[in-house]
Amino acid sequence: MPRSMSSDRLVQWDDDSNRPHKKLKHSTTISETSVIEDDADSSTQMGHSIKTIPKSDRWVVTRYLGNSSRSSVYLAESTIEGEEDYLPYEMTIKSIEISQASRLMNEEKFLSRLQNPFVVSFYGHEVTIEKDEKDPLLEKMYYNTLQEYSSGRNLATHIERNRGKLPEDDVRSLANEILLGLKYIHEEKIIHCDIKPKNIILPFENNLFAQISGFGKAIKKGSVEYGEGLGNRRGTSRLLPPEVMMDMVLDYGADVWAFGCTVLEMLTGERVWSEFGKLDWEGWKTLIGESGSVPYIPNYLSDKAKDFLAKCLERDPSKRWSVDSLLEHEFLKWIDEDEEEEIYEEEEDDFYDGIEDVDEEYEANLEAEAAVEEEEAIEIDEEYPKEESEDDL
Structure with missing residues (x-):
């Protein structure tokens, strides 16, 4: 019988491998009762009713963008003027009821200390009190984080809009930038734990540039929570490496494996393991942890791309290449020496x-x-x- 997610307190993952992608919808100004999706998460439906819109004297919500890690995500404009204004004109608001905000708070813990062009910027948080959507006489507290807004899209949407695989030159450029972000994160002794196309932001509409977001599952190596690296299973099920899936042994190599899956999805336009169809948790355990398989790397890719992916998707974490080594791989070089x-x-x-x-x-x-x-x-x-x-x- 498949084990449910709730039966293991150590498990922190989202199985989004079989959810259909949704195409971007034209956005409209948000109202109190309804909103049009704008690159919303696939778990939300068109016309999803959003009744609890966070309100503040410092910003005003203008659009609903979707959801991330159970939080509702909005576009907002700053209403503060003067020398004390440290907020940009436009920003992203992630909002969730404070009793469920542990993941959002975890993300804030890391983003508030990271300053790097390849990591999304963070501007602080605010707690707001909103009317209960079921009973207007009751009030609820919401935790809202203020982050950099990207006029572009996330990588998952970009792949879909390009009708599948991306040009290898584009993949090379984006892979290099993601690696530079991971290098910085790992130097700060942080394991991201959830690298995937949805958590890679392309901040500019017409200029490919990658930023890492989605730190809700991140953990600091050496912390009390991390311990010796044992007993931690974090991430998205289809992107978990074998050592995390089976033995719950977590280290920087988990990010490298998930990064390799992300690069593979850019090159093929298909989600890793998609040929196996819909799987439950036991199915993922068998496929990734026990079968000895690695994600399929098509022969039509260039030799350098195939070798690069093989270095990322090495089942033995001791043989898997590090971020620093990958940055020196020939795949990331634009031209040969000759x-x-x-x-x-x-x-x-x-x-x-x-x-x-x-x-x-x-x-x-x-x-x-x-x-x-x-x-x-x-x-x-x-x-x-x-x-x-x-x-x-």
Whole structure:
């Protein structure tokens, strides 16, 4: 009989592997009773009624964006003006009833100390009191975190909008940026525990740039909670590595495995393990933990891409490559060394040819400018004759 999630207090995961993707809907201004989805999580339905909108003197909600880790996510605009205003004009508000805010508070604990271009920015939190959606006479407290708003989308939506796989050059660029974010996070002794396309933000609409978000399941290595790294199972079931799935042994390598799954999804447009259909928890345990299998890497990918993925998706965590090693992998290099040398020589020749052209043009310009300056100097001297003086102060 499949074990339920609630039966194991140590388990912290979301099984979203078989939920259908939803296409982006055109957004509208939010009202008190309803909202149109704008890249909402697939567990929400179109026309989902949002009755508890967080209200504050510092910001006003303008749009409902979806949900993340059980929190409702909104776009808000700052209403603060003056020198004390540290909030951007637009920001993301994550809101949840305070009794259920442990994951949101955990995310805040890490985001509040991280400052890196490849990690989403954090601006603080605010507790608000809202009318109960079932009984207006009752009130509830909500925990709201204020984070950087991205005009782009998350990576999962970007993959879907591109009708599947992304160009390898785009994947290379995004993979490099995600790795740089992970390098910084790991240097801070933090294991993210939930790297996946949905938690990778592309902050600009027309310019690929990746930021890591979704720190609700993160843990600090060496903390009391982490202990010796045993007994921790955190993440999304389809992206858990074998050592976490079976033995609950958690380390930085778990992020590398999930990162490899994310890169594979970018390259193929398919979720990892999708060929096995819908699985319950026991099915995931058997597939990932016991079968000895790794996610399928298609032959049509380039040799460098396949090798890169193989280094990420190594079942033995002691043999799995680290973030630092992956950053040096040939897959992330834009061109080969031979091609680079050839391009350098061509650019060098063009450079010196350009210098000769510039020198000739420069000398001609100097002669022309000298003639103009001589003519202008004569005119100025005639109009404003120089007066003798002791010193110019």
